[in-house]
Amino acid sequence: MRITQGTFSFLPDLTDDQITAQVQYCLDHGWAVNIEFTDDPHPRNTYWEMWGIPLFDVPDAAGVMLALAECRKAQGGTQYIRLSAFDSSYGWESLRLSFITDRPAEEPGFALERQERAGRQIAYTTRAYSAQKPEGERYRG
């Protein structure tokens, strides 16, 4: 299955040119772009690993693409990689855009575990199949 987190998950995977255009849009707005990766794509996994600190002072998208290339070299193929843009302006101070640029070769998805309780209630647990292996050993086949 294809997880659909992020702004552009329903589009075909973005090309580098398309990613560059989105990064430039963020920089033009004065937002800092952050690169993150994970092998645990649970929908409530907020804190993916950071690839360095957010890129606050890059003059153009090429700088971000360079950092993305380095992250891909180290993590590509076995991890999800996403770019997020952080807007520090007063009254927002949060993300403005966040999209996946890279996915592991295979996305096994999630099991939904149900625990039956009183009164027909069910307690649900979403469990990533990949997360059954220890961190760092997922998506290696």
Next chain:
Amino acid sequence: MNAEPKIDAKARYAAGVMEYAKMGYWEPDYVPKDTDVIALFRITPQDGVDEVEAAAAVAGESSTATWTVVWTDRLTACELYRAKAYRVDPVPGTPGQFFAWIAYDLDLFEGGSIANLTASIIGNVFGFKALKALRLEDMRIPVAYLKTFQGPATGIVVERERLDKFGRPLLGATTKPKLGLSGRNYGRVVYEALKGGLDFVKDDENINSQPFMHWRDRFLYVMEAVNKAQAATGEVKGHYLNVTAGTMEEMYERAEFAKELGSCIIMIDLVIGYTAIQSMAKWARRNDMILHLHRAGNSTYSRQKNHGMNFRVICKWMRMAGVDHIHAGTVVGKLEGDPLMIAGFYDTLREGRTVQNLEHGLFFDQDWASLNKVMPVASGGIHAGQMHQLIHYLGEDVVLQFGGGTIGHPQGIQAGATANRVALEAMIQARNEGRDYLAEGPDILAAAARWCGPLRAAIDTWKDVTFDYASTDTADFVPTATPA
């Protein structure tokens, strides 16, 4: 400072009837204080009634006055408590109607109570015989008063953080048919729509607990659908569970059950009343719940221009009362909505500060004093083929609800949801790339439809659907038009 008006107390308080303007409710030299509440009314005096006297009467009847002079005024600081009409202008191009500005001292109102504010401002005065009609057009709420309100339980920013959804409008749909589905069938619609790509599905305003589906049954099946769709997509999903009921006790019971089941959002209707809304907003803040408000009932008093109140005032009160979502118009859909008026509503809900903009119907500068932002919801007769217009008119922080436009898709509900999501993401991508997406919108959609069959089918089905009727609630200061 404003000088105390010099009056002859003996003459002023002689028993009998006196014109409101002479009683102190008309003060053309008055300069409103920063802490005053200011209301702008559209008044239509009865034939023969002077507009200044009519404005003074509105000020009087919405504050301290009664129909005759009472000596007991002299036991109070009555000059302070009197509302003051201080400006009356003819409405441009509309003979017989006038705008009246009225200032109210902050001490007239209880902090943190919409009920108290409205009991004065839209209380008895709307039935006053000397007026043919009266409409509350706008209000300036002072920062000092705003700070006595909680404001939106969650707000746009934290809602996005909780949902992990950024950079695009959220997508929703209202389950259809709105009445009659059993709980089991209802959950099916929810699952299909969420799995297909929507972020939210929604109960309709009149889905509460009826013979065909009682509320607990709905909640249980819906949460099965939400959790299953979440696991199927790896994405946070939600369904607005409508907890509207006959009593507060029942609403709390339903809200608690929604929380117990792990829902991230609940819903209420405007018709439950201002106090009930404020109570639910406090509950939502305490329980980390997003609070959706359906504006059921508003058009009974907001649509006609001469009487009632403008929806922008409802937007202000609801931001104070503390809801996170409110239906605020689509521009292009089936329900009333002039583009400029709707821009004014959306700014009122989303901005930290709005400045006077008469074309948008905003009569005052309004500082929102750090109250959270409310997410507007666009719902009613919209479809994927209008995506470029929707983003152009409504922006990014909005929930676009395609009910019929999802569930009525010829290939099924999942396909309908996918069509909407693909259209949305393609349009946001194009916008961010700097393209003129409004002009190129149809081309952008056509390009996405070449690889996305569901979008192709949606465009083919609804390409000619527009709701091109004249709006009734329009700005008084510029000519306006509803776009096709």
